[in-house]
Amino acid sequence: MKNPQPKLLLVRLSSIGDIVLTTPVLRCLKTQFPQFELHYLTKVQFAGIVTPNPYVSRVHIWQNNARQTAAVLASENFDYVIDLHHNLRTLGLKTALRVPSHSFNKINIEKWLMVRFKWNLLPNKHIVDRYLETVSFLGVKNDGCGLDFFISPDDEVQIPDMFPQIGRQPFIALAVGAAHATKKLPLKKLLTVCELIKQPLILLGGREDAETGEQIARRFSRQVVNACGQLRLGQSASVIKQAAKVISPDTGLMHIAAAFNKPIMSIWGNTIPQFGMYPYLPANTQNPFTLAEVKGLPCRPCSKIGYETCPQKHFRCMEMINENDIADWANAI
Structure with a gap:
C-alpha cells in the first residue's frame, strides 16, 4: 500500500441492524491499523448510528444517486472502497470513483435456493465474519469482541x-x-x-x-x-x-x-x-x-x-x- 496513511471508505447504506453488524470491521481495522483513516457512507436516516463511533473519522451521506454521491466524494481521494452493501447502487459508486474496491459476498444465490427450493447450501458463517473477510486482504483479523453501539450523551x-x-x-x-x-x-x-x-x-x-x-x-x-x-x-x-x-x-x-x-x-x-x-x-x-x-x-x-x-x-x-x-x-x- 503506497499511502502510509491510507484512507478507506466503508459503504453500508442501510438499515439499522445491518449497520450495527458492520461495527466489528470498523473496530478491527482501526485498532489493528491505527494509521488507517476510516470514512463511512450511509443514508441520512442512519447516519446517527455511525456518527458517535470513535473509529470513524467522517460520515458521508448518500445523495440522490451514485453519480452525485461520487461527485461529492471525489475530493476525498480514497485509497480503497470497502463495499459492505454490494448492490447496483454501490457498483455505480465504485465505477464512478475509480479506486480499488473490495465487496462482501451476499450469498444471494444460496439464499434464493434456500427460499425457492429449500436447498440448504448456506455457509455456516455469520454475516459479521463475511464482512470481515472483505478486509482480510489488508491482514485484518477478528478480535472476537462482538458488536459495538455507541450512545451519545x-x-x-x-x-x-x-x-x-x-x-x-x-x-x-x-x-x-x-x-x-x-x-x-x-x-x-x-x-x-x-x-x-x-x-x-x-x-x-x-x-x-x-x-x-x-x-x-x-x-x-x-x-x-x-x-x-x-x-x-x-x-x-x-x-x-x-x-x-x-x-x-x-x-x-x-x-x-x-x-x-x-x-x-x-x-x-x-x-x-x-x-x-x-x-x-x-x-x-x-x-x-x-x-x-x-x-x-x-x-x-x-x-x-x-x-x-x-x-x-x-x-x-x-x-x-x-x-x-x-x-x-x-x-x-
Missing part, C-alpha cells in the same frame, strides 16, 4: 426519571416491531407473553408500533410501559443497555442488544437464523442467546427479508411459537 436514559413505574426494578426490554410484518410476533401472542412474564416490561419500537404498544400497555398498566414511538434510536439503545434481558424478533434492536452482550430471546418468523443474522456476541460471552422458532415448516423460509402478510395465509411460523417458552426464559432472573 444526549441519548442516555435515566430509567427512574423517564419511567417512574419501573424505578430501579430489573426489567425486560421487549421489541414489538420489525421492518416486515412476517417478522413480528402477532398482537395476541405479545399479550399472552406479557401476561405470563412476572417482571416489568418496557416496550420498544417505532412510531408505527405505537398503537400495538398502547393496546398492550392498557391491558397491563402496572407491569408494562409503552415506549414505542417515544424514543430516539439511541434512547432505545440506552434502555436496552440497562435491561436485565431483551426479547426481540429478527430486527435492529436485537443486534443492538447483542452489542451490549445482553441475554437475548431471539424470535424468528419467516426468515431463518441460517441466513447468518442471529445475535453476534463476544467470543467470551457468559450470555448465550436463545432462539424461539418453529422448525420443520415446509414453507419456511418464504423470503430472505419478509412480507407484509403471510404468503400462505396461515402464518404458522409465528402462530406456533410457544409463548410459555419465552415467558419461562424471561422469568428466570
